[in-house]
Amino acid sequence: MNNNLYKYILGIADNSLILGQRLGELCGHGPSLETDIACTNISLDLFGQVRSYYQYAAKITGNGKSEDDIAMLRKEREYVNVLLVEQPNTDFAYTIGRQFLFDVYHLLFLNELQKSNDLMLSAIAVKSIKEVSYHQRFSSDWVKRLGDGTAESHQKMQDAIDGLWTYTDELFHQTDADKIIVSEGIGVDVTNLKETYYSKVSELLQEATLKTPESKWFQKGGKEGIHTEHLGYLLSDLQYMQRTYPNMEW
Amino acid sequence: MVTAEQHIDQKLFPILEQVSDPEIPVLSIMDMGVVRSAVLENDIVKVQITPTYSGCPAMDVIGDDIKKALLDTGYNSEIELILAPAWTTDWITPKGRKALEDYGIAAPLDAEADKGVLLEGKRLVKCTNCTSTNTRLVSQFGSTACKAQFQCDDCQEPFDYFKCLK
Ligand SMILES: [Zn+2]
Numbered sequence: 001m002n003n004n005l006y007k008y009i010l011g012i013a014d015n016s017l018i019l020g021q022r023l024g025e026l027c028g029h030g031p032s033l034e035t036d037i038a039c040t041n042i043s044l045d046l047f048g049q050v051r052s053y054y055q056y057a058a059k060i061t062g063n064g065k066s067e068d069d070i071a072m073l074r075k076e077r078e079y080v081n082v083l084l085v086e087q088p089n090t091d092f093a094y095t096i097g098r099q100f101l102f103d104v105y106h107l108l109f110l111n112e113l114q115k116s117n118d119l120m121l122s123a124i125a126v127k128s129i130k131e132v133s134y135h136q137r138f139s140s141d142w143v144k145r146l147g148d149g150t151a152e153s154h155q156k157m158q159d160a161i162d163g164l165w166t167y168t169d170e171l172f173h174q175t176d177a178d179k180i181i182v183s184e185g186i187g188v189d190v191t192n193l194k195e196t197y198y199s200k201v202s203e204l205l206q207e208a209t210l211k212t213p214e215s216k217w218f219q220k221g222g223k224e225g226i227h228t229e230h231l232g233y234l235l236s237d238l239q240y241m242q243r244t245y246p247n248m249e250w
Numbered sequence: 251m252v253t254a255e256q257h258i259d260q261k262l263f264p265i266l267e268q269v270s271d272p273e274i275p276v277l278s279i280m281d282m283g284v285v286r287s288a289v290l291e292n293d294i295v296k297v298q299i300t301p302t303y304s305g306c307p308a309m310d311v312i313g314d315d316i317k318k319a320l321l322d323t324g325y326n327s328e329i330e331l332i333l334a335p336a337w338t339t340d341w342i343t344p345k346g347r348k349a350l351e352d353y354g355i356a357a358p359l360d361a362e363a364d365k366g367v368l369l370e371g372k373r374l375v376k377c378t379n380c381t382s383t384n385t386r387l388v389s390q391f392g393s394t395a396c397k398a399q400f401q402c403d404d405c406q407e408p409f410d411y412f413k414c415l416k
């Protein structure tokens with residue numbers, strides 16, 4: 001088994017799984033019917049993409065593990081998502097801010113991943129790009145509506161961006177496994193995306209009459225399995241059924 | 251290399267045509283363009299299907315329905331889910347577009363017009379109730395991943411629009 005490739009795939013997929021779970025929490029709790037449906041639709045897209053990645057990862061392990069085992073039965077430190085996506089739905093501005101900061105990255109990333117010489121990863125990327133373009137439209141639209149809205153919505157949107165900013169730099173970190181997979185022409189060198197990312201984000205923030213935070217300190221750790229306290233609670237929800245009734249299906 | 255060509259054994263076509271999309275029952279899966287190939291090999295029908303959207307929950311049901319339809323006519327089958335080439339709304343047949351409209355779902359516009367209605371507030375989508383184009387976007391996301399919500403400002407009908415995917 002190609003252990004580096006396995007780890008690399010989890011690095012992509014875990015981001016979407018955890019973000020999808022966060023968005024799923026809004027099902028029936030969104031601020032309005034339309035935004036509720038939008039967030040859960042985005043969640044569904046992400047889960048669909050995740051299934052393709054985990055099915056591929058399961059095939060690579062060759063040890064009979066299924067996509068469900070990978071999604072449901074790992075321990076907290078075995079998840080390698082970035083810290084950004086596990087941050088809670090503090091308020092709608094946070095939900096949108098988190099989505100926006102991830103979507104801009106996600107689309108840049110997939111645009112490169114479609115050039116991968118791994119045909120499976122390239123196919124998943126091509127399929128996902130179409131969906132993620134819609135996600136980015138949705139989140140950018142809302143950043144603008146809230147940022148350029150009332151004094152209160154503006155302040156909330158600015159607070160969310162300021163609060164989440166510390167988690168953005170980690171998107172561009174590479175693990176040792178990442179570096180090897182990149183050198184094999186399979187993975188994406190995320191360090192090359194950083195400049196475009198920040199200029200794109202700044203441009204959209206400016207349109208939304210928001211300030212781009214002046215960064216000094218960035219949090220990291222998710223890619224190495226070291227998470228914020230929020231992930232444990234999320235996983236206890238996500239894994240509850242499989243832990244309580246092992247192997248249950250419906 | 252991947253191609254967008256379809257390989258359907260002509261004698262299997264009428265059987266597959268009978269299988270409908272679980273979320274839009276008036277529409278055959280053949281009219282949706284999700285079946286990319288169906289060929290008989292050593293007494294087994296090998297079928298390749300492709301999802302409209304990654305998270306489309308209908309794909310498992312479609313796979314099962316195809317298996318059943320083929321079995322009812324005496325064929326064993328294997329279903330394979332493929333991702334490349336990615337599905338596009340261009341693969342919906344003219345008959346399929348008509349069925350969508352009759353069902354109350356506005357068929358996808360071309361990519362340029364789609365962008366106009368979803369991003370720039372243009373009024374181009376035809377109301378499925380009164381055919382007026384005096385319609386507006388209510389939400390980019392609708393009852394399923396593939397649709398957006400619209401409302402007609404003439405007859406007030408709320409309806410789904412099938413988003414263009416290319
Ligand atoms: Zn009307």
